[in-house]
Amino acid sequence: MNAAENAVLRGDLRRREPMAAHCSWRVGGPAELFYVPASIEDLAAFLAQLPPRMPVMLLGLGSNLLVRDGGIRGAVIATHGVLSSLARTGEATVRAEAGLACAKLARACTQWGLGPAAFFAGIPGTVGGALAMNAGAYGGETWNHVERVETIDRRGVVHERAFGEYTIGYRSVAGPPQEWFVAAHMRFAPDEAARPEAIRALLARRKESQPIGQPSCGSVFRNPPGAQAWRLIDSAGLRGERAGGAEVSPMHANFIVNTGAATAADIEALIERIIERVEAKHGVRLVPEVRIVGERA
Numbered sequence: 001m002n003a004a005e006n007a008v009l010r011g012d013l014r015r016r017e018p019m020a021a022h023c024s025w026r027v028g029g030p031a032e033l034f035y036v037p038a039s040i041e042d043l044a045a046f047l048a049q050l051p052p053r054m055p056v057m058l059l060g061l062g063s064n065l066l067v068r069d070g071g072i073r074g075a076v077i078a079t080h081g082v083l084s085s086l087a088r089t090g091e092a093t094v095r096a097e098a099g100l101a102c103a104k105l106a107r108a109c110t111q112w113g114l115g116p117a118a119f120f121a122g123i124p125g126t127v128g129g130a131l132a133m134n135a136g137a138y139g140g141e142t143w144n145h146v147e148r149v150e151t152i153d154r155r156g157v158v159h160e161r162a163f164g165e166y167t168i169g170y171r172s173v174a175g176p177p178q179e180w181f182v183a184a185h186m187r188f189a190p191d192e193a194a195r196p197e198a199i200r201a202l203l204a205r206r207k208e209s210q211p212i213g214q215p216s217c218g219s220v221f222r223n224p225p226g227a228q229a230w231r232l233i234d235s236a237g238l239r240g241e242r243a244g245g246a247e248v249s250p251m252h253a254n255f256i257v258n259t260g261a262a263t264a265a266d267i268e269a270l271i272e273r274i275i276e277r278v279e280a281k282h283g284v285r286l287v288p289e290v291r292i293v294g295e296r297a
Helices: 003-007 040-049 102-111 115-122 127-133 196-209 229-235 264-282
Strands: 012-018 030-036 056-059 065-067 072-078 086-088 093-097 146-153 158-162 167-169 172-174 179-187 246-248 256-258 291-293
Touching: 040 072, 040 146, 056 179, 065 264, 086 102, 093 102, 102 115, 102 127, 102 196, 115 196, 127 172, 127 179, 158 179, 229 264, 246 264, 256 264
Parallel strands: 030 072, 056 072, 065 291
Antiparallel strands: 012 030, 086 093, 093 179, 146 158, 146 179, 167 172, 246 256
């Protein structure tokens, strides 16, 4: 991108931006380009100006992401705090933009009496990330409530996509390639019993069972069919296992925490060790839920 092109953009464009500042593990090398758009229109203009072969990644809260120490080639686009509007569109429907924190979606919907949305308070990310992986918590899953979505492609063209255009599975979503979610239209059954107390109880339960005060990505591995990842990791003797500054949390074995000086390489090495040890012990190969991106240092 040249200076003339940059001049038409209203957002914040940075070069060599440290990704450790934008990911919940607090590790990761720099992004070649890091852009915070001012609006969906601004995002569209930015995408349209990028070289066609430049890789693009949209970023929410960085809570389900491990960026390697060598950083990311291409453009990282931050949506949180920018594409974050929420509107009630009907008695039981809402439109939520991709950068909206899931916790804010949960609080607003509960106040509106849409109680089935409370589980979103247990997802430490944004609506866009929840859509991309069919995130879930406490028995709820994102795409159970999606009616349709809005996406944007590499040319900056916005599309409206029906639910049926996607194949939805456990922590997996497949749809039109080279498109990113910018908003979701969701439906929740009205629930007169919905109260903010439901969210407070859920968050208290989370605080008691998860290492909320330490940098982590949330759950690292998907649950295998008929089993729980944390139980397999724990019974393989890995609770408290360390690699450099990374540690399998003593509080919850499906969490890896940064004890203060971890590198992305430490965390990735610990992920690989867990996979190998659990497979050797139980014959089950765990699949990471976390997305690993970027270049090794």
